[in-house]
Amino acid sequence: MAIQSTPAGFSGSQNKAYSLFSIMTGHIGPIICLCATDDGKLASGDGVRMWNLRKMTELDRPSGAGQRGATTALSWIRREDEPDDGLVYGTANGFLVCWKETTSGENSLFEETYCVQIAKAVEVTGIAFEAGSNRIAICNRNSGVQVFLTDSRMELHHIFSIAISNHIPKAIAFGQMNGEHKDILTFGLYDGNIHMLRGRDGKVQQTRNTGGNAAVNARRGVFCIDDPLQGAALYRLDSGARIRTYPVGMEKPPRPRQVTFAEDCSVILSGSDHGVVYVFDRRSGEVLDKLKVGDDRIQATTATDIDETPFVLTAIAKGKGEASDIIVWQKNTDNRVQRKVKGHFPETWDSLKIVVSVCLCVASVVLIVHNLEVRVHFPDQFFVDQPAPYILHGQINADIVEKAMDYLGLI
Numbered sequence: 016m017a018i019q020s021t022p023a024g025f026s027g028s029q030n031k032a033y034s035l036f037s038i039m040t041g042h043i044g045p046i047i048c049l050c051a052t053d054d055g056k057l058a059s060g061d062g063v064r065m066w067n068l069r070k071m072t073e074l075d076r077p078s079g080a081g082q083r084g085a086t087t088a089l090s091w092i093r094r095e096d097e098p099d100d101g102l103v104y105g106t107a108n109g110f111l112v113c114w115k116e117t118t119s120g121e122n123s124l125f126e127e128t129y130c131v132q133i134a135k136a137v138e139v140t141g142i143a144f145e146a147g148s149n150r151i152a153i154c155n156r157n158s159g160v161q162v163f164l165t166d167s168r169m170e171l172h173h174i175f176s177i178a179i180s181n182h183i184p185k186a187i188a189f190g191q192m193n194g195e196h197k198d199i200l201t202f203g204l205y206d207g208n209i210h211m212l213r214g215r216d217g218k219v220q221q222t223r224n225t226g227g228n229a230a231v232n233a234r235r236g237v238f239c240i241d242d243p244l245q246g247a248a249l250y251r252l253d254s255g256a257r258i259r260t261y262p263v264g265m266e267k268p269p270r271p272r273q274v275t276f277a278e279d280c281s282v283i284l285s286g287s288d289h290g291v292v293y294v295f296d297r298r299s300g301e302v303l304d305k306l307k308v309g310d311d312r313i314q315a316t317t318a319t320d321i322d323e324t325p326f327v328l329t330a331i332a333k334g335k336g337e338a339s340d341i342i343v344w345q346k347n348t349d350n351r352v353q354r355k356v357k358g359h360f361p362e363t364w365d366s367l368k369i370v371v372s373v374c375l376c377v378a379s380v381v382l383i384v385h386n387l388e389v390r391v392h393f394p395d396q397f398f399v400d401q402p403a404p405y406i407l408h409g410q411i412n413a414d415i416v417e418k419a420m421d422y423l424g425l426i
Contacts, residue, residue, distance in 0.1 A: 022309035022331060022340060024290055029305040032294070033327060036345040037071045044085075045312075046330035046339045048273065051319035052091045052100055056123065057328060059315070059341060060086025063104050068321060068328075068343070070121055077114055077127040084108030090142040092165060094149050101128075101169040103151055105139020108132070111153060115169035128169045133161065140204070141187040145197055150174070150214075152199050154184035160201060160217060177217040179210055185271060188231035188238070189214075190252060202229045202240060204271070209255070223255040228271045232280045237297075239276065239283055243269030247285040249297065261295040263287050270314060277318035278325050278346075286313030292329045308342050324348060 020038075027035060044061050051057045055068040063086050065074040089104035099116035102125070106112070113129035133139070137157040144151050144165075151163045151171065158178045163171040185204035189197045196214025202225075203209065211221040225248070228241035236252045246263030250256065267288040275284040282303065283295040292306040292313055308329055315330040325346040333339040 022311070022342075024307070024310035026307040028344070029307065030303065031347065032304040033306060033344040033346050035342070036326065037343040039066055039071060039073070039341040039343065040338065041073060042330075042339040042341070044335045044337065044339060045314070045332040046341065047087065047314050047332065048089055049315040049317040049328055049330055049341070050089050050091055051317050051326075051328060052093075053319060054100075055319070055321045056091070056100060057317075057319075057341075058089050058091065058102050058104070059330060060089055060104060062086060063089065063102070065102070065123075065125070066341075067121055067123070068319070068326065071343070074123055075125070077125055082108065083110040083112070083130075084138075088139050088142045088153075090144050090151070092144040092151065092169070093146060094165060094167065095146055097167055101165070103142055103144070103171075105142055105153060105155075107138045109136035109139060109155065111139060111171070113165075113169050113171060129171050131171075133159070140183075140185050141202075143188045143199075145189040148196060148214075150189075150196075152187050152189065154187040154201055156183055158182055158184070160184065160187065160199070160212065162199070162214075162217065175217050177212070179219065182206060182208055182210060184210075186229040188229060189233065190231065191233050191236070193220075197233070200229070200231065200238070225250060225255065225257070228273060230274050230276050232276050235280045237280070239274045241272050241274045241285065243271070246293070247274045247283055247295065249283070259300050261285065261293070261300055263293055264289065267312070270312065272312075272314040273316050275316050275318050277327065278320075282318075282325075284316045284318060284327060286316050286329065288312050290331075292316060292327065294327070306342075306344060 041064060046059055047061060049059050057066040057068055065076055067074055084107035086104050087107050092101045092103055099119055102114045104112055110132050114125040115128045116123050117126050118124040133155060135157050137155050139153055139155050141154045149165045151165060154160050161176045162174040164174055165171055183204045184201035186202040188200045190200050191198060193214060198214055199212040201210045207224050209223045209225055210219050213220050225240055229238055231238040237249055238252055239247055239249050242248045245260055247261040249258040251258060261283060263285050265288060272286040277284055281297055283297050285293045290309040290311055293302060294304040296303050309331060312332040313329050314332045317328050319326055327344040329342045331339050
């Protein structure tokens, strides 16, 4: 697909880690949400549009009623027993809509299978899907959280609904397993609270104070939120402890923006109010690149890998009635390889990771045995009123093992 003319203020990749791949046009008004699949389909809204990222063409969409309102949240869904994708989106007028893929391939076709207006017709602010249980969780501006089960026809069946007092959720996500179901996390828009809900019935189990738009990676045990005043902030999923802040400058009044994990959670993406997409290294906090899109706000970002090549997708948030573009960036593969192990091929890096993994496993076993020995001798040290240097040494070793495994992407 030929690249259209670039937006005003466009200057591209500062560190040349990414190349402009395509500019997709067609949206009118601000684009506030993006979501991509692993096989190269993109959904965008306001006004839901779908795209084939392999061909950079727009897909046909089912016709929808104009009174449903602006699209405010969306999520792709794929049941483990179904080869085709579905798309669920919510609107400013409180509609929840599901489209099912009926013909797959380069020219995918979709049909609408579900449409319902939630109580009190308020804005749907977040949607999340959990493939293991085929559950969808949504939140809305009326403090509500609802959970549905999707069947093979992509129809939704209500499980439970709750309202959280004095809490307006901006985002929602599935967390870690707790019994038969995963916990559900809601992220407050105004109060800064994160509520952990029991997956079975939605009962509030725990409340933490951080807030903002959010991205969750349960496998790595971390979540990242949009802090409009500072940038992006990374937290541990189990304890809620803040790990690191990734600063993003602010030049205009704050608005919510998407934050995204990319490249197997090694990279964090954040938009800005000055037309720059920041690409951060998750572990070090270093700014790997700045993608200068233009001068307007960037509220929507997402990422996907196509044929093992990372892609970053960003959307310009123009005003109502103005054309807004989606900018597609492709990562320069040579930079990706060099960043892993400078001067080595990917196969060498994989081999090195295997060797180091074995060494770390052995070190962990030795550490456990050593700590057991410390426990046995601890009373002797206590009675002679001596410090326990071996315990401190064991803790240091544990920290070194954990940090090394995290650096290598093993945890």
